[in-house]
Amino acid sequence: MRAPGRIRMLAAAGLALAAFMTGCGDSKPDRAEVAADSAAAAQQAQSLLGAGKAAGGKELFAACQGCHGAxxxxxxxxxxxxxxxxDAAYLKRQLHNFRTGLRGKHADDTLGAQxxxxxxxxxxxxxxxxxxxYIDKLDARRPAATIGGDVKRGADFxxxxxxxxxxxxxxxxxLLEAPALAGVDDWxxxxxxxxxxxxxRGVHPQDRHGRQMRIMAPTLPDEAITRDVLAYIGTLKS
Ligand code: HEC
Ligand code: HEC
Structure with missing residues (x-):
C-alpha cells in the first residue's frame, strides 16, 4: 500500500533534523540541542508511523535519507x-542495539543517542x-578517503x-559476526x-559483539597507528 503523504512527512522530519544538524558544525554538536531535536523528529516519525504495519522498506527509509542520503x-x-x-546482518544488529539501549546510551555518545x-x-x-x-539493495559506495597515513605500517598492524x-x-x-570495514567511511x-x-561503545553487559571490539580497540598503540590502519583499510576494495 502506498502512502505518499506519509512518506513526504517522514522525509520532512528527517530533513528538518538534517538541516538543524548542518548548522551544528562537525563532530561536536551541542548535546542538549541534538537530544531535543532528535526527540522532536523521533516523535514526529513515531506518530506518522503509528499504523506501522503497512510501511515497506522504501517508506521507512524516507525517515533515514535526510541524514544518510537518498x-x-x-x-x-x-x-x-x-x-x-x-552487511545486512550487521545493520540489523546495530538497529536492534540502538533500539534496546545496547548502543547510544553513554553520556558522551551524543550521535549514538541521536x-x-x-x-x-x-x-x-x-x-x-x-x-x-531496502538498504541492502542500494548500490554499495566507495567512500572518499579522508584519513592519510603510512599504509604499509597500517597493513602490518x-x-x-x-x-x-x-x-x-x-x-x-x-561466521565471527565481524562486519566489513572496507567500504565504511574512514572518519x-x-x-x-x-x-x-x-x-x-561496547560496554553494555549484553553487547557481546561490541565488547569484543572494546577489548580490541586499545591494542592499537596510538592515534598515528590507528590512522595508518584506517588509511590501509581505505585502499581495500569493498
Ligand atoms: C538525524 C540524523 C539521522 C537520521 C534521520 C538517521 N540516522 Fe542513522 N545515524 C546517524 C548518525 C549521526 C549515526 C552515527 C552514530 C555514531 O557515530 O555512533 C548513525 C548511525 C547509523 C547506523 C550504524 C552504522 C554502523 O556502521 O554502525 C545505522 C545502521 C543507521 N544509522 C541506520 C539508520 C536508519 C535505518 C535510519 C532510518 C530509520 C537512520 N539511520 C536515520 C544519524 C541519523
Ligand atoms: C575478536 C574479533 C575482532 C577483532 C580481532 C577485531 N574486531 Fe573490530 N569488530 C568485531 C566485531 C564482532 C564488531 C561488531 C561490533 C558490534 O556489532 O557492535 C567489530 C566492529 C568494529 C568496528 C565498528 C564498525 C562500524 O561500522 O561501526 C570497527 C571500526 C572495528 N571493528 C575495527 C577494528 C580494528 C581496526 C581492529 C584491529 C585493531 C579490529 N576491529 C579487530 C570483532 C573484532
Missing amino acids: DGGGMPALNAPTLAGL MAAIAATLPDDAAVDAVVA YSNLCGSCHGPNAEGNA YLLRQLTHFRNGV
Whole structure:
C-alpha cells in the first residue's frame, strides 16, 4: 500500500533534523540541542508511523535519507555514515542495539543517542528487516578517503590485530559476526574506534559483539597507528 503523504512527512522530519544538524558544525554538536531535536523528529516519525504495519522498506527509509542520503551514501556534515553496502546482518544488529539501549546510551555518545532516537521510531522487528532489506539493495559506495597515513605500517598492524576477525581484505567475516570495514567511511571508523577505546561503545553487559571490539580497540598503540590502519583499510576494495 502506498502512502505518499506519509512518506513526504517522514522525509520532512528527517530533513528538518538534517538541516538543524548542518548548522551544528562537525563532530561536536551541542548535546542538549541534538537530544531535543532528535526527540522532536523521533516523535514526529513515531506518530506518522503509528499504523506501522503497512510501511515497506522504501517508506521507512524516507525517515533515514535526510541524514544518510537518498542513495545511502552518508553525509559527513551530519556525521551520518554510509549505509549502502554494509552487511545486512550487521545493520540489523546495530538497529536492534540502538533500539534496546545496547548502543547510544553513554553520556558522551551524543550521535549514538541521536541515532537511537530514530531507531526507536521503527515500530517492530519486521520494520527493521524491511528497512535493512531496502538498504541492502542500494548500490554499495566507495567512500572518499579522508584519513592519510603510512599504509604499509597500517597493513602490518591490520593483519596482526584485525584481519583474523574482519577478514584479510576487511571484507568481514559472517561466521565471527565481524562486519566489513572496507567500504565504511574512514572518519566514521575512527570515531567508533575512539568510542570503543574510551568505553563509550561496547560496554553494555549484553553487547557481546561490541565488547569484543572494546577489548580490541586499545591494542592499537596510538592515534598515528590507528590512522595508518584506517588509511590501509581505505585502499581495500569493498
Ligand atoms: C538525524 C540524523 C539521522 C537520521 C534521520 C538517521 N540516522 Fe542513522 N545515524 C546517524 C548518525 C549521526 C549515526 C552515527 C552514530 C555514531 O557515530 O555512533 C548513525 C548511525 C547509523 C547506523 C550504524 C552504522 C554502523 O556502521 O554502525 C545505522 C545502521 C543507521 N544509522 C541506520 C539508520 C536508519 C535505518 C535510519 C532510518 C530509520 C537512520 N539511520 C536515520 C544519524 C541519523
Ligand atoms: C575478536 C574479533 C575482532 C577483532 C580481532 C577485531 N574486531 Fe573490530 N569488530 C568485531 C566485531 C564482532 C564488531 C561488531 C561490533 C558490534 O556489532 O557492535 C567489530 C566492529 C568494529 C568496528 C565498528 C564498525 C562500524 O561500522 O561501526 C570497527 C571500526 C572495528 N571493528 C575495527 C577494528 C580494528 C581496526 C581492529 C584491529 C585493531 C579490529 N576491529 C579487530 C570483532 C573484532
